[in-house]
Amino acid sequence: MTETDYWSPGSRLDFLFLLPLSRYNRSKLEKRPCVTCVSAVLHVQKLWRSKVKACKRAVQQCHDNSSLHDQPNTEINADFVDYFEDTFIGRVIRNNRRRAPRFSVNMWNCFSRLDEELPRTNNSSEGWNRAIKNSARENPSIYESIADLRIEQHSNLILAEQLEAGVVKTRKRIKYEMLNEQLQQLASNFYLLPRDIYFKKARALFNF
Structure with a gap:
């Protein structure tokens, strides 16, 4: 069985998952040469936006100056900065x-x-999982499950060939197509671009 027997559109397997995936399972996946592990941080972004909105509402409701904090923002944000560095970019040590x-x-x-024009979210994977759940039989035997997976894989191979030939095209909302074009540009x-201008443009695209 070759790599294309498992996944057709690309030359490798891309796993889009949420951040809480255990290190043990992630290390097992990363050991496979045809697998690329990628996290879906869109959910973290959504959570961050909701927290920012909640903080803005709380600040607007505070009219009494006596309730304002008397500590510098740098001290208050230190824990968050440490968490972000430890989790995503690594904390600074010796020799910078x-x-x-x-x-x-x-x-x-x-x-x-x-x-590489690859998806940035796991929406397509979630849609595929829902389709499999709706079409699969209840309490199937192992042989029935294998037969269903073979049928699904065959349809994926046909779809991949149609996409390569240009017979069918994936449909996206116009706003997401525009966002992808702006991000690629x-x-x-x-x-x-200078770094400050680059990140300013990036924040504008995601409404930060």
């Missing part, structure tokens, strides 16, 4: 180097996926 973060940069960073200017 960084420790290995909990989740490697290559796993959560979408820069290379933009260049921004990523292509990574080495041309």
Whole structure:
């Protein structure tokens, strides 16, 4: 059985998962040469936005100056900065180097996926899981499960050939197509724009 027997559109297996995946399962996947582990940080972004909105509402409701904090923001944000560095980019150590973060940069960073025009979310995987759940039989035997998976794999191979031939096209909402084009254009200017302007444009795309 070859790699294409498991996955057709690309030349490798891409697993899009949420951050709480255990290190044990992630290490088992990363040992497979045809598997690339990628985290879906979109849910973290949504959670962060909700927290920011809640904080803004709380600040607007505070009219009494006596309730304002008397500590510098740098001290209050220190715990969050430490958490972010330890989790995503690594904390600074000697000789201006960084420790290995909990989740490697290559796993959560979408820069290379933009260049290769790969999906940035796991929405397609979730849709496939829902379709399998709705079409699968209840309490199937092992042989029935194998037969269902073979049928599904055969349809995936046909769809991959149709996509390569241009017979069918994947449908996306216009706003997501525009966002992908803007992100690809921004990523292509990574080495041309000053860092402050680059990140300002990136924040504007995600409404930060």
